[in-house]
Amino acid sequence: MPYERREESRLYRQLSVSSEINLRQLSIKVAMNNLDIYLIKAADAGMARVNIIHGRSGGDMRKAVHDFLSSHHMIEDFEYPAAPAEGGPGVTVARLLKI
Template sequence: MPYQNPQESTLFKKLSIPSEIHLRKDKVIPAIQRLESYIKDATNAGMKEIRVIHGRTGSGDMRRAVHELLNVHPDVESYYPAPPAEGGPGATIAVLVSSL
């Protein structure tokens, strides 16, 4: 079996990408830019699901912006509100399109 650089392996990439991103307390535009980059990295790492922590208080602008992006992002298959044990109304779970 030929040697494979561990940094090029899907497992290495998956282990180096966190399963969630925290956007609370960020401004909406920079947060959405970070989320776009994070989704691409997570998809390239072969992740199936991510959790987006957007917070549950305030005006709801962050949650709306997150959902608007998830609606149109080509790497997102679907999304749904996180269960209570995973953040409830303050988080959203996004199911990613398989990159394989």
């Protein structure tokens, strides 16, 4: 009888994906690639929302994140700034579409 791998449970997948991603100190190109991979994993894990830490200084990373989220097929909407308890102006909160 061949070995069959059981499907990972959604709960396990959700626990293995953090509720936030930190893009500070990365180049915009690397950050957008990491963000795309992260959003796919978060959506696959069934997460409803994620926090994207882009930092407060400059604004280039924040603008790149917002432009990226505006056109990403897995994003329902996003809000900036996050609540003060979630990081305020250094964080954008994105809501994922249910798949």
